[in-house]
Amino acid sequence: MLMAHRIEGLAGSEVEEAPASATPALHTAPAAPVAMMPRKPPLIAPRTLLTWLFGALSLCMLLTLWHFAVKYRVDFYIRFNNIPAPQAVLEDAIALIRNTRFQRHILLSLQRILTGFSIAALIAIPLGLLMGRNRIARELIFPALEVLRPIPAIAWVPMSIMLWPSNEVSIIFITFLGSFFPILLNTIHGVQALDKVLVRAARCLGANQLALFWHVVLPGSLPHVFTGLTIGMGVAWVSLIAAEMISGQFGIGYFTWEAYSLVRYSEIVLGMIVIGVLGLLCSGLIRLIGSWVMPWAHRAQMESD
Amino acid sequence: MNAATAEATQTGWIRVEDLSVRFTTRTEEVVAIDRASIDVKPGEFVTLIGPSGCGKSTLLNVVAGFLKASSGSVTVDGEAINGPSVQRGVVFQQYSLFPWLTVRQNVEFGMKMKGVGRSTREASARTLLGLAGLLAFENHYPDQLSGGMKQRVGIVRALATSPQVLLMDEPFGALDAQTRVVMQEILTNMWQKFRLSVLFITHDIDEAVFLSDRIYVMTARPGRIKAEIRIDLPRPRTAAMTSSPEFITYVQQLRQLIREESLAAMGSELHDGALAGFATDVGPGGVAGIVNA
Numbered sequence: 345m346l347m348a349h350r351i352e353g354l355a356g357s358e359v360e361e362a363p364a365s366a367t368p369a370l371h372t373a374p375a376a377p378v379a380m381m382p383r384k385p386p387l388i389a390p391r392t393l394l395t396w397l398f399g400a401l402s403l404c405m406l407l408t409l410w411h412f413a414v415k416y417r418v419d420f421y422i423r424f425n426n427i428p429a430p431q432a433v434l435e436d437a438i439a440l441i442r443n444t445r446f447q448r449h450i451l452l453s454l455q456r457i458l459t460g461f462s463i464a465a466l467i468a469i470p471l472g473l474l475m476g477r478n479r480i481a482r483e484l485i486f487p488a489l490e491v492l493r494p495i496p497a498i499a500w501v502p503m504s505i506m507l508w509p510s511n512e513v514s515i516i517f518i519t520f521l522g523s524f525f526p527i528l529l530n531t532i533h534g535v536q537a538l539d540k541v542l543v544r545a546a547r548c549l550g551a552n553q554l555a556l557f558w559h560v561v562l563p564g565s566l567p568h569v570f571t572g573l574t575i576g577m578g579v580a581w582v583s584l585i586a587a588e589m590i591s592g593q594f595g596i597g598y599f600t601w602e603a604y605s606l607v608r609y610s611e612i613v614l615g616m617i618v619i620g621v622l623g624l625l626c627s628g629l630i631r632l633i634g635s636w637v638m639p640w641a642h643r644a645q646m647e648s649d
Numbered sequence: 650m651n652a653a654t655a656e657a658t659q660t661g662w663i664r665v666e667d668l669s670v671r672f673t674t675r676t677e678e679v680v681a682i683d684r685a686s687i688d689v690k691p692g693e694f695v696t697l698i699g700p701s702g703c704g705k706s707t708l709l710n711v712v713a714g715f716l717k718a719s720s721g722s723v724t725v726d727g728e729a730i731n732g733p734s735v736q737r738g739v740v741f742q743q744y745s746l747f748p749w750l751t752v753r754q755n756v757e758f759g760m761k762m763k764g765v766g767r768s769t770r771e772a773s774a775r776t777l778l779g780l781a782g783l784l785a786f787e788n789h790y791p792d793q794l795s796g797g798m799k800q801r802v803g804i805v806r807a808l809a810t811s812p813q814v815l816l817m818d819e820p821f822g823a824l825d826a827q828t829r830v831v832m833q834e835i836l837t838n839m840w841q842k843f844r845l846s847v848l849f850i851t852h853d854i855d856e857a858v859f860l861s862d863r864i865y866v867m868t869a870r871p872g873r874i875k876a877e878i879r880i881d882l883p884r885p886r887t888a889a890m891t892s893s894p895e896f897i898t899y900v901q902q903l904r905q906l907i908r909e910e911s912l913a914a915m916g917s918e919l920h921d922g923a924l925a926g927f928a929t930d931v932g933p934g935g936v937a938g939i940v941n942a
Contacts, residue, residue, distance in 0.1 A: 544715060545745040549759035549810060550735040559758070563749040640749045640790040 428610035433617070436610040446599070450618065453584060453595040456512075457626065460519025461580045468527035468576075469569060475528075476535025477561060489528070497522035497583035501590050515587045515595070522583030523576035530575070534568025535561055567641055570634040574627055581623045596622070660726050661813035661846035663689040663712060668721035670707050680871035681707045684721065687865050687874060689814065692844040696861040698851055700907065700914040704872030705850045706742075709818050712848060713739050725814060735759060738807030742819040744799045746791040752802050753778065753787040759810035777805045780839060797828040801835065808839075814846040821856065830888070833859050837886045854907065858899045859886055866906045869914035876906055 407430055414429040428436075440446040475482040497518050504514040538561060546560045588597025600615030635641070670682040681704040689695040697705045710716040711723055714733040723730050725737065733739075746755050756774040765773075778784045781801045791799055800820050807815060821829045837860055840847060851857050857864050858880055866876040880899055882890055890896050932938050 539743075539745075541741050541743050541745045542747060544713075544733065545739070545741065545747075545806075546758070547733040548713065548735070548737065548739045549806070550762035551758075552762075555762055560747065563747070566749070638749065640792065 426609055428613055432610045433613045436614050437617075440611075440614065449594055449596050449599040450622070453588065453597065454622065456516050456519055456588075456595065457577075457580055457584055457622075460516045460584070461523045461577060463516075464520045464523040464576060464580070465527055465573060468524050468572070469531050472528045472531025472569075472572075473535055473557075473561065473565065476532040476565070477557065482532070489525075493525050497579070498586040498590075501587055504587075505591060511591050511593065515584065515592060518587040519580050519584045523580040526575040526579055527569070527572040530568045530572025531565060534565030534572075537568065538564040563638075566638050570630065570638070573630050573634075577626050577630055578623065581619070581626070585619055659691060661689075661691045662726050663687075663814055663846060663848060664722075664724050665708065665712065666722045668708065668711065668723060669719045670704070670711060670716065671719045682711075683871035683873050685867070685872060685874050686721075689846045689848050691846055694840055694847045694849065694860055694862045696849040696851060696857040696864045697867060698854065698857045698864055698903065698907065699867030699872065699875075700869050700911045701852060702914065703867045703869055703910070705867050706818050708867075708872070709816050709848060709850050712814075713737055713816050735763070735810040736813045738810060738812035738815045740800070740803050740807050740815065740817040740820045742822050744791065744796070744803070744823075746799055746802055746806070748791050751788050751790055752783060752794070755791070755802055756806045756809050758806065763810065774809065777809055778802075780842070781805045781835065795828075796824050797832055800824065800832060804836065804839070808843065812845070814848065817847060817849045819850050819852070821853075822851070829853075829856070834888055836860065841885045854900050854903045855891065858882075858896060858903065859891060864903065866903065866910070869910050875910065878903065 411430050413424045414427050418424040471485070475485055500518055500521055501514075504517050505511065508514040508517055542560055542564060543556065546556050551559060584595070585597035585600075588595035589601040592598035596615055596618055600612055600619070603609070603611035603615060665685060665687045667684045667686055668682055669680065669684055672679045672681060685704075685708060687695070687697070687708075697708060699705050707716065711718050712725075712730065714730050714737065730737075746752075747758065750758065753771070753774045756777060757770045760770045760773060775784060775787065778787055781804065783798065783801055783805070786794060786798065791802070794802070803820065804815075804817075821832050824832060833856055840860075849857075849860060861880050864878045864880060865874050866878070867873065868875045878899070882893075882895060882899075934941075
C-alpha cells in the first residue's frame with residue numbers, strides 16, 4: 345500500500361494542474377459562482393514553470409555525471425570502463441529506431457503486456473468486486489490466493505514453461521500473474537473501504553441489491569481499482585522483462601539480454617531506456633483512462649485514499 | 650408537486666411505542682433505548698434532543714430501518730418498519746452525497762431508482778435545487794461544494810423521492826455556527842412549503858426550539874423520554890423570533906432539563922471531581938503565578 349500512496353501522490357500533482365489553467369476563461373460571467381471555484385492561476389503558473397526548469401536541470405545533471413564518469417573511465421570499486429557514453433547510446437538509438445527487428449522487439453513486448461495485463465484486469469476486477477461484497481466468496485477464495493500471492497511472478501518461470509504449450513503463452517502468463525494480485529487486492533480493498541453511509545443513503549433512495557452494486561459499489565471503488573491497475577502495470581513490466589530475459593526469443597527484455605551476450609554495450613543501455621519509457625507510457629495511459637472514467641476524482645480525494 | 654404535498658399532509662404518522670434497543674458487546678449488554686414512546690403527527694416537526702450518547706440517533710436509525718427494535722413497536726401510517734424505504738427520506742449527519750455524481754445526478758438518484766424518465770427527472774431535480782438556491786451548482790461535484798451546500802443537496806435529494814416523512818440525524822452538526830443558523834432558516838422555510846412530517850435529531854437547544862412544533866428530551870443512557878415540550882411560537886418562524894422572551898424561556902427551560910442529563914451522563918467523571926476544582930483559589934498571578942512558583 346505504501347507504494348500506492350507514492351504513485352498516487354505523483355499522479356495527483358500532475359492531473360490537477362491541467363483543469364485549473366483551462367477554466368478561468370469560462371468563469372468570468374457575472375452571476376457565475378466564482379467564490380466556489382479554485383483560485384485562478386495566471387496562464388502558466390510560475391511554480392509550474394519552475395518545476396519544469398528544475399526537472400530539466402535534474403536530467404542534465406544525470407547525463408553530465410554519466411558523461412564524465414565514462415570519459416574519465418572512473419574505476420573506484422564501481423567501474424565505468426566498459427560503459428558506453430551517452431553519445432554512443434544516442435547514435436545507436438538513431439540507427440536502430442528504423443530497424444524492423446528492433447521495432448518487432450518493442451511491439452512484441454507491448455503486445456505481451458497488453459494481453460497479460462488485460463486478462464488480469466478482466467478477471468481481477470470482477471472477482472475483487474465479488475469478494476469485497478460477498479463474505480462467502482471472500483472466505484472461500486482468499487486462502488487459496490493468499491498461499492500463491494507471496495510467490496514472485498518470476499519464480500513461476502520454470503513452472504510456467506511446463507504448464508503452457510508455448511514460450512509465448514508462458515511469458516504472457518507471467519505478466520498476467522504479476523499484475524493480477526495488485527489489481528485484485530486493491531479492488532477488494534476499494535469495496536470494503538466504501539463509506540457505509542453511502543450504502544445506507546442509496547437504500548433509502550430505493551436502490552435494490554443490483555442497483556446498489558452497479559451505481560454505488562462499482563463507482564465507489566473505482567479510485568482503488570485504478571490504484572491497483574497502476575501498481576499492476578508496474579509489476580507486469582517487471583515480470584515481463586524478467587521472463588523475456590530468461591525464456592524469450594523476442595521482446596525488449598530479450599533484446600537487452602542479447603546485447604549483453606553479444607557484447608553490444610550501448611544496446612544494453614538503449615534497451616534499459618526503452619523499457620523505462622515504455623513503462624512510463626503504460627502507466628501514463630492508465631492515469632489518463634482513470635481521469636477520463638472518474639472526472640470527479642480530484643487531487644484531494646486521490647490523496648486521501 | 651402539489652399533489653404530493655397535499656398527500657403528505659394526510660400521511661406520515663410516525664408512532665414509536667415502548668421501543669427498547671439493546672446491543673450485546675463481547676463483555677456486556679448495553680441498553681441504548683429503554684421503553685421510549687414518541688409520535689410525530691402528519692405534517693409535524695418534532696425534535697429529539699439529549700446529551701451525546703443518549704441513543705437519539707439509535708432511535709432514528711430504527712425508524713429509518715437500519716436497526717431492528719429489541720422490543721416495542723415502530724410504525725409509519727400503521728405499517729411496521731421492515732428495512733429502509735423510499736417512504737422515509739433520511740438526511741445524514743456525515744456528508745452522504747455520492748462523490749462520483751454531480752449535484753443534479755445526486756438529486757435524481759432516487760427518481761432514477763424508481764424508473765422515472767430522464768427529462769422528468771431532470772426537470773424535478775432542477776425545480777428542487779432552485780428552491781434550495783443551488784441551481785447554479787447543478788453540474789458541480791460534491792467535492793467542489795461547501796459543507797452547508799452539501800447538506801442542502803442532501804436535504805433536496807431526500808425530498809426528491811417525495812417521502813412521507815423526513816428523518817434528519819444532526820444534519821447541521823458538522824457546520825460552523827454561522828452557517829448552521831442560515832441552514833435552520835432555509836430548512837424551516839422549505840418545511841413551511843412542503844409540510845411533511847419531520848423527525849429531527851440535535852443536541853443544539855436553540856436549533857430545536859427554532860425549528861420544532863414539539864421537542865422530546867431524552868435521558869442519558871439508557872435513553873428514555875424524560876420530557877415533552879410543545880413550542881407554541883408562531884409560524885413561519887423567522888430569525889427575529891430568536892430574541893423574543895418566549896423563545897428565551899423555552900431555551901432556558903430546555904437548558905435546565907438537559908443540564909441535569911448531561912451531569913447524569915458525566916456521572917462517573919463527576920465523582921472523580923470534574924467540578925471540584927471550582928473552589929481552588931489561584932491567587933493574583935494567573936497561570937504564570939502557578940507555573941513559576
